[in-house]
Amino acid sequence: MKRSHIFLMSSMLVSLPNLAFSAEPVWKDTSLPSAERAKALVSAMTPSEKLQLVVSHYAVDNGPGKSSVPKGAVGGAGYVPGIDRLGIPAQQITDAGLGITNPNNIRPGDGATALPSGQILSGTFEPDLAYQAGQVLGKEAFHRGFNVLLGGGGAVLVRDPRNGRNFEYLGEDSLLAGNMAAAQIQGVQSQHVIATAKQFAFGAIETNRMKVDMRIGEKEGRESDLLAFEIAVKQGKPGAIMCAYNKVNGDYSCENSYLLQLPKRNWGYRGYVLTDWGATHSTVKSANAGLDQESGASFDQKIYFGKDLKEAIAKGEVSKGRLDNMVYRIVYSLIDVGAYDHPAYKSDQAENVAADEAISQKIAENGIVLLKNHHNILPLSSQIKSIAIIGGKADQGVLSGGGSSQVTARGGNIVDHTRIQQWPGPVSYFPSSPMKAIQALVPNAKVNFAAGNDIQQAVDLAKHSDVAIVFATKWSAEGFDSANLQLSAEQNQLIEAVAKTGKPVVVVLETGNPVEMPWLHDVDGVLAAWYPGTSGGPAIANILFGQVNPSGRLTTTWPKALSQVPYPYIEGAGKIVNADVLAVKQYSSDNQAVSSVNLNEDGANVGYRWYEQKRLTPLYPFGYGLSYTTFKYKKLILEKDFDKDRHTMIANVTVENTGNRDGADVIQIYGKIPGETTSRLLGFRKVYLKAGETQTVPVPLFSVSLAHYVPVKHSWEIISGNYEISARSDSLSHDALKTNIHLDQIDVQD
Numbered sequence: 001m002k003r004s005h006i007f008l009m010s011s012m013l014v015s016l017p018n019l020a021f022s023a024e025p026v027w028k029d030t031s032l033p034s035a036e037r038a039k040a041l042v043s044a045m046t047p048s049e050k051l052q053l054v055v056s057h058y059a060v061d062n063g064p065g066k067s068s069v070p071k072g073a074v075g076g077a078g079y080v081p082g083i084d085r086l087g088i089p090a091q092q093i094t095d096a097g098l099g100i101t102n103p104n105n106i107r108p109g110d111g112a113t114a115l116p117s118g119q120i121l122s123g124t125f126e127p128d129l130a131y132q133a134g135q136v137l138g139k140e141a142f143h144r145g146f147n148v149l150l151g152g153g154g155a156v157l158v159r160d161p162r163n164g165r166n167f168e169y170l171g172e173d174s175l176l177a178g179n180m181a182a183a184q185i186q187g188v189q190s191q192h193v194i195a196t197a198k199q200f201a202f203g204a205i206e207t208n209r210m211k212v213d214m215r216i217g218e219k220e221g222r223e224s225d226l227l228a229f230e231i232a233v234k235q236g237k238p239g240a241i242m243c244a245y246n247k248v249n250g251d252y253s254c255e256n257s258y259l260l261q262l263p264k265r266n267w268g269y270r271g272y273v274l275t276d277w278g279a280t281h282s283t284v285k286s287a288n289a290g291l292d293q294e295s296g297a298s299f300d301q302k303i304y305f306g307k308d309l310k311e312a313i314a315k316g317e318v319s320k321g322r323l324d325n326m327v328y329r330i331v332y333s334l335i336d337v338g339a340y341d342h343p344a345y346k347s348d349q350a351e352n353v354a355a356d357e358a359i360s361q362k363i364a365e366n367g368i369v370l371l372k373n374h375h376n377i378l379p380l381s382s383q384i385k386s387i388a389i390i391g392g393k394a395d396q397g398v399l400s401g402g403g404s405s406q407v408t409a410r411g412g413n414i415v416d417h418t419r420i421q422q423w424p425g426p427v428s429y430f431p432s433s434p435m436k437a438i439q440a441l442v443p444n445a446k447v448n449f450a451a452g453n454d455i456q457q458a459v460d461l462a463k464h465s466d467v468a469i470v471f472a473t474k475w476s477a478e479g480f481d482s483a484n485l486q487l488s489a490e491q492n493q494l495i496e497a498v499a500k501t502g503k504p505v506v507v508v509l510e511t512g513n514p515v516e517m518p519w520l521h522d523v524d525g526v527l528a529a530w531y532p533g534t535s536g537g538p539a540i541a542n543i544l545f546g547q548v549n550p551s552g553r554l555t556t557t558w559p560k561a562l563s564q565v566p567y568p569y570i571e572g573a574g575k576i577v578n579a580d581v582l583a584v585k586q587y588s589s590d591n592q593a594v595s596s597v598n599l600n601e602d603g604a605n606v607g608y609r610w611y612e613q614k615r616l617t618p619l620y621p622f623g624y625g626l627s628y629t630t631f632k633y634k635k636l637i638l639e640k641d642f643d644k645d646r647h648t649m650i651a652n653v654t655v656e657n658t659g660n661r662d663g664a665d666v667i668q669i670y671g672k673i674p675g676e677t678t679s680r681l682l683g684f685r686k687v688y689l690k691a692g693e694t695q696t697v698p699v700p701l702f703s704v705s706l707a708h709y710v711p712v713k714h715s716w717e718i719i720s721g722n723y724e725i726s727a728r729s730d731s732l733s734h735d736a737l738k739t740n741i742h743l744d745q746i747d748v749q750d
């Protein structure tokens with residue numbers, strides 16, 4: 001007999017009163033559905049216990065101004081005290097998507113694994129690696145005592161190549177970003193840690209982010225960023241969604257009822273919505289719009305979900321039922337991911353550092369993109385006698401992006417003391433030296449370093465070496481956008497000077513976005529290593545020397561120049577406006593001007609679709625990336641598969657590895673829906689083929705990418721007509737195989 005049944009029976013049978021004490025309450029019964037347990041918990045709570053759960057408190061230091069690190073907090077972005085008598089654990093909340101952060105060294109000396117940036121993870125085109133990344137995040141959070149991770153589902157679409165946070169996102173395509181986020185969320189939550197899909201929604205630029213109003217039509221929104229979130233939320237089922245700083249169509253995201261109701265009403269979302277830190281602006285409006293938890297309350301002008309919420313409920317401005325629903329959603333998520341039944345705990349021993357770092361390295365090796373390989377300069381020969389390593393602190397480490405997602409590596413980061421020190425800095429490198437990793441691969445070669453600030457010294461070193469590898473860096477961080485797409489003038493001059501030596505030159509870029517490369521024609525190889533994480537050094541070395549055959553692809557279009565992007569001018573871009581966010585004034589919206597961005601400029605045609613619509617040829621298209629082998633697409637056969645909520649068709653692609661090295665190809669299926677002028681990614685699949693091997697690979701095509709959103713019907717539909725479907729190795733490839741198929745009209749569930 002189930003324990004809950006004993007409980008129910010015993011409460012009915014007055015003659016057996018003792019059984020009631022020995023039985024466990026409904027919410028402890030792990031055999032019951034999470035919803036039932038959560039409902040029982042809410043009905044057992046007092047009003048003040050309920051209010052306690054809907055506000056989190058900053059748990060890093062005693063800023064901004066008001067708070068102190070709450071007692072019982074592990075020390076991270078947030079803390080909500082638990083309710084012991086009901087077994088509800090404290091919510092111990094940490095950043096974020098690239099690794100477990102340790103802001104202000106609040107947990108002295110606690111370093112963690114940093115995963116490669118979002119461009120790399122999405123560039124693998126492998127949801128399974130996203131799942132593994134999520135597992136690393138979940139495990140490392142759990143063993144530090146955290147049960148809520150403010151990441152795992154960074155699904156903002158990349159619309160502008162200057163955005164300081166693009167390294168936290170998963171590219172410009174909603175299907176890819178949504179699927180990768182969903183897999184990562186599941187990985188995190190497999191470890192009993194809540195993952196967060198964020199930032200909801202449309203944070204296309206960081207400049208003026210506390211006040212900017214992102215304006216976008218319903219159809220355009222649903223078919224772009226909201227589609228990425230829809231996939232992430234429906235498939236990944238995150239415990240939490242974080243609403244963004246910016247406004248959307250006039251209302252702050254965190255009090256925008258259209259936005260906050262969408263997951264709950266349309267996507268079957270059962271978790272809760274929490275705000276970004278400093279993104280709450282009201283009590284009644286937010287609560288009634290669907291906000292469930294105010295985060296890091298000291299960042300707000302006042303605590304909106306404390307006594308103000310209590311008063312609003314007393315006055316009937318917010319219903320009791322709404323508060324119950326907020327609390328229900330929070331405890332539902334805690335139960336559903338297992339955080340209620342398996343409390344997170346601190347344990348240094350439980351961490352398998354080598355395994356976690358191996359996953360970080362594997363992701364880097366599978367997602368770093370080879371952009372140029374003139375005359376097959378790469379892979380470099382292991383017989384090489386002398387190598388000049390130049391610039392980018394490559395003798396010490398690899399660059400990382402800044403802001404709240406900044407991870408501290410084990411052993412500490414290498415800080416660039418000549419640059420910004422306060423938030424979102426300091427500019428930090430992870431101690432994973434590409435130079436040391438290269439030397440380890442070629443122990444007999446002379447490997448020498450020139451820092452790059454003395455151009456003549458670098459040139460002299462290159463002249464006396466068989467090959468020069470120049471590391472060029474550009475720092476991106478949360479809170480600001482880059483003013484342009486340029487590397488520093490000094491780095492461009494350095495590369496040009498080294499290229500003039502006539503020696504073979506390979507450039508390794510460690511950047512948070514695409515950059516202009518005025519020297520592109522003068523160098524032999526270019527590797528986009530983005531921010532490659534705490535095992536970036538060996539990953540770069542392994543690709544350069546062919547231990548690994550590169551297979552990463554671009555998940556954002558690489559423009560020739562800013563004139564090609566949809567928003568060429570961003571007023572204020574490049575200024576770090578929120579340099580000191582630990583002062584409440586700086587974080588508040590009051591010191592920023594109201595501005596708006598009309599996102600209908602590219603609308604649903606984000607990224608490669610914008611380029612297609614405008615007939616612009618970028619420098620490198622979405623999906624592009626070279627390999628040390630070659631692939632040929634030989635046959636494309638479509639097979640209808642009407643599981644209409646997920647897949648409509650399977651594209652069977654026969655592909656051959658025509659080179660003489662084993663390697664992986666990313667098969668991409670694009671299609672045009674009748675009446676539309678731009679192509680969409682309909683499905684993708686990475687396949688590993690031995691040299692000379694041929695395989696026929698089934699690539700499922702997602703219904704939602706074939707559908708379009710019909711605002712008057714509030715739903716998606718696949719329209720009847722002829723669809724041109726092509727298999728490509730990138731969004732513009734000329735070797736595409738094409739075929740046509742007729743589809744009948746189908747309504748796709750919203």
Ligand code: BGC
Binds near residue numbers: 095
């Ligand atoms: C960021 C969030 C982060 C939060 C808490 C904010 O600045 O936008 O992504 O989770 O801080 O640190």
